[in-house]
Structures are given as structure tokens and as C-alpha cells.
Amino acid sequence: MLIDRDHSTSSMSDLAREVDEASRxxxxxxxxxxxxxxxxxxxMAAEIMGVAILGTIVFLVFFNAFGRYALxxxxxxxxxxxxxxxxxxxxxxxxxxxxxxxxxxxDFFVTSMPMRVRHVLEALGCLAAAxxxxxxxVISFDYFQLFGxxxxxxxxxxxxxxxxxxxxxxxxxxxxxxxxxxxxxRARRASSKSxxxx
Numbered sequence: 721m722l723i724d725r726d727h728s729t730s731s732m733s734d735l736a737r738e739v740d741e742a743s744r745x746x747x748x749x750x751x752x753x754x755x756x757x758x759x760x761x762x763x764m765a766a767e768i769m770g771v772a773i774l775g776t777i778v779f780l781v782f783f784n785a786f787g788r789y790a791l792x793x794x795x796x797x798x799x800x801x802x803x804x805x806x807x808x809x810x811x812x813x814x815x816x817x818x819x820x821x822x823x824x825x826x827d828f829f830v831t832s833m834p835m836r837v838r839h840v841l842e843a844l845g846c847l848a849a850a851x852x853x854x855x856x857x858v859i860s861f862d863y864f865q866l867f868g869x870x871x872x873x874x875x876x877x878x879x880x881x882x883x884x885x886x887x888x889x890x891x892x893x894x895x896x897x898x899x900x901x902x903x904x905x906r907a908r909r910a911s912s913k914s915x916x917x918x
Contacts, residue, residue, distance in 0.1 A: 751763075751820045751822070752764075752820070755819075759819070762819070763816060763819060763820070766812050766815055766816050766819075767816065769808075769812055770809060770812040770813060770816070773805050773808050773809045773812065774809060776801075776805060777802050777805055777806070777809065780795075780798040780801060780802050781798075781802060783795070783798065784798040784799065796874055797874035797875050800872050800873060800874050800875060801875065804872065804877075804879075804881075804882040805882070807882060807883075807885035807886055807889070808882070808885040808889075810885075810889070811885045811886070811888070811889025811890075811892070811893075812889070814889065814893055815889065815892045815893055815896055818893055818896040818897060818900070819896050819899075819900075821900070825845075830842065830845075839904075839908060842904065843901055843904070843905070846897045846898070846900055846901040846904070847897075847901065849893075849894075849897045850893075850894040850895075850897040850898050850901070851894070853890040853891070853893040853894035853897065854890070854891065854894040856886075856890040857886075857887050857888075857889075857890035857891040857894065860883075860886040860887045860890060861887045863883070863886070864880060864883050864884060864886070864887050867879060867880075867883065868880030868883050868884070
């Protein structure tokens with residue numbers, strides 16, 4: 721059996737070009753294009769906070785490393801502040817990924833189900849995730865009440881400023897899942913009404 725190498729090479733390059741174009745279109749697509757004005761404002765506020773926190777962390781790490789190796793001194797409080805800001809950075813990132821439906825999830829089995837079963841499972845998944853995050857917020861609030869008044873070692877800032885991320889973040893995540901559920905139910909209702917009218 722003879723293999724036409726020119727044909728297989730051209731079809732591979734066509735496939736590679738199509739994959740490249742599709743991934744580029746996905747990368748350049750604005751994440752909030754269907755979010756509405758309020759949704760865009762919420763996401764932008766979270767992005768600004770996340771970028772400010774990340775910028776602070778990068779600056780402190782770089783400044784501390786430069787001071788340590790180039791100048792022979794370090795600000796020990798810089799490490800303390802970096803570690804204290806990490807929970808806020810993680811929670812803001814999680815909130816944004818949920819709102820934009822970019823959170824990692826395994827939906828291989830759900831997509832193989834009939835449409836009605838898939839809708840029920842997706843709704844139950846949103847409710848279970850919201851309940852889990854709400855439970856985490858309640859447990860974290862108890863922890864916050866116990867240790868939130870303690871002060872950091874070097875800066876003497878109350879730890880509650882940083883621990884509150886573990887209360888506010890999961891509460892916002894639970895709310896984001898409930899908003900997604902509401903949007904999905906509203907979209908399904910609208911599509912079923914448009915399907916009934918035609």
C-alpha cells in the first residue's frame with residue numbers, strides 16, 4: 721500500500737492551521753462579553769483587586785531578593801506580608817474563574833447524558849458547590865472569630881484582615897454559583913419558550 725506523503729503532510733498542516741486559528745480566537749475572545757454591565761463591573765473590580773495584590777506580592781518578593789543579594793539586607797516583614805496576601809489572591813482568582821465558567825470541572829459523563837438529565841445534574845452540581853462553599857465560609861468564620869484578633873509578628877497588623885479572605889471568598893464563590901444556576905435556569909426557560917412558539 722502506497723502512502724501519499726504530500727497529501728498527509730498538507731492535511732496535517734491544514735489541521736494545525738485550523739487548531740491554531742480556533743485557539744487564537746478563543747484566547748482573544750473577551751471573557752465578559754455576555755456578562756452585562758453589572759457583571760462586567762463586578763469582574764473588573766475583582767480583576768483590579770487581584771492585579772493590585774499580585775503586583776504587591778511581586779514587588780515585595782523582587783525588592784526583598786534584590787535587597788538580600790545586592791545590598792546585603794532584607795525586610796523580614798515583606799515575607800510576612802506576602803504570605804498574608806496569598807489567601808486574598810487565591811480567593812479572588814477562584815471567584816473570577818467561577819463567574820467566567822472557567823473553573824476546572826469534569827463533565828465527561830454529564831455531557832454523555834440525555835439533555836434533561838444533564839440539566840438536572842448541572843443544577844445539582846451548582847447547588848452542591850454553593851453549599852460546600854457556604855459551609856467553608858461558616859467554618860472559616862468560626863476560625864476568624866477565634867484568631868482574627870491576633871497580630872502578625874513583625875507588622876503587628878491584625879490577622880483578621882488577611883483571614884477574612886477565607887470567609888468572604890467562599891461566601892462570594894457560593895453566591896457566584898447561585899447566580900450561574902439562576903442564569904442557566906433563565907436561559908433554559910427562555911429557550912423552551914422560544915421552542916414552544918416556533
